[in-house]
Amino acid sequence: MIVVGITGGIGSGKTTIAGFFKELGIPIYIADDEAKRLMNTSKELQREIINLFGEEAYREGLLNRPYIASKVFNSKKMLSSLNAIVHPAVRKHFQDWVAAQNAPYVMQEAAILFENGGYNLCDFTILVTAPLKERIARTIKRDDTTENEVIKRMKAQWSDDRKAAMADVVVENIKLEEAKNAVSRIHTHIMVRLDKGWA
Numbered sequence: 285m286i287v288v289g290i291t292g293g294i295g296s297g298k299t300t301i302a303g304f305f306k307e308l309g310i311p312i313y314i315a316d317d318e319a320k321r322l323m324n325t326s327k328e329l330q331r332e333i334i335n336l337f338g339e340e341a342y343r344e345g346l347l348n349r350p351y352i353a354s355k356v357f358n359s360k361k362m363l364s365s366l367n368a369i370v371h372p373a374v375r376k377h378f379q380d381w382v383a384a385q386n387a388p389y390v391m392q393e394a395a396i397l398f399e400n401g402g403y404n405l406c407d408f409t410i411l412v413t414a415p416l417k418e419r420i421a422r423t424i425k426r427d428d429t430t431e432n433e434v435i436k437r438m439k440a441q442w443s444d445d446r447k448a449a450m451a452d453v454v455v456e457n458i459k460l461e462e463a464k465n466a467v468s469r470i471h472t473h474i475m476v477r478l479d480k481g482w483a
């Protein structure tokens with residue numbers, strides 16, 4: 285099965301762009317959502333997370349996201365410790381999910397793909413970009429957050445330039461209509477390559 289990875293910094297619009305592929309019938313695995321689901325349901329992950337952050341990491345059995353966010357986006361060390369617990373579990377779950385799909389290709393949407401080596405599981409990678417100011421404005425509008433909090437998360441992610449150097453294709457998401465046309469072209473490109481045996 286051909287796996288396409290789609291990533292982009294906070295507020296770039298990767299979920300929106302992945303949604304256009306979904307409209308074309310492509311199964312999408314949303315790694316951020318699955319990570320949170322696994323952290324809420326896996327006893328093993330819960331134990332490791334409580335060991336790392338203390339009992340406050342969970343409230344009424346659910347991940348205390350604001351508490352964890354305040355820890356990891358203020359400390360590189362805590363973030364890499366959390367990533368080291370969660371990412372292998374997501375990777376394993378993703379591989380099982382891929383094996384159960386029936387489609388020409390599947391897509392993994394992840395906030396972190398190049399930073400953690402997740403791209404190694406992908407045959408093709410897409411980076412979604414947008415100007416920094418626009419990304420901040422979109423995130424503030426979508427979430428109940430501040431510019432300072434968004435910038436902290438940006439600092440935990442690679443720059444677009446660094447990611448673009450590794451991506452197979454970059455989708456600039458400014459005007460939605462243009463981004464949607466780019467998705468259509470990329471989908472055609474992938475389908476043609478699949479027809480030719482993905483050389």
Ligand SMILES: CC(C)(COP(=O)(O)OP(=O)(O)OC[C@H]1O[C@@H](n2cnc3c(N)ncnc32)[C@H](O)[C@@H]1O)[C@@H](O)C(=O)NCCC(=O)NCCS
Nearest residue numbers: 293294315316319349352353370374394395396437440441
């Ligand atoms: C820290 C947590 C609890 C905060 O939850 P919250 O609901 O506030 O944020 P959410 O998960 O919706 O993420 C929003 C955005 O934050 C950024 N972000 C999240 N995790 C990370 C990370 N590990 N590194 C860098 N940026 C991140 C991304 O841009 C993401 O799209 C949550 O993000 C988390 O558990 N992160 C670790 C798991 C992870 O790495 N997920 C992403 C890829 S699998």
Ligand SMILES: Nc1ncnc2c1ncn2[C@@H]1O[C@H](COP(=O)(O)OP(=O)(O)OP(=O)(O)O)[C@@H](O)[C@H]1O
Nearest residue numbers: 293294295296297298299300422426457458459460
């Ligand atoms: N081209 C666009 N023009 C205006 N708003 C947009 C555009 N693309 C996405 N948005 C909006 O910006 C917000 C962020 O988009 P989206 O959730 O797709 O980004 P994301 O990269 O998945 O973010 P995150 O990393 O925070 O999960 C959403 O509210 C979305 O509706």
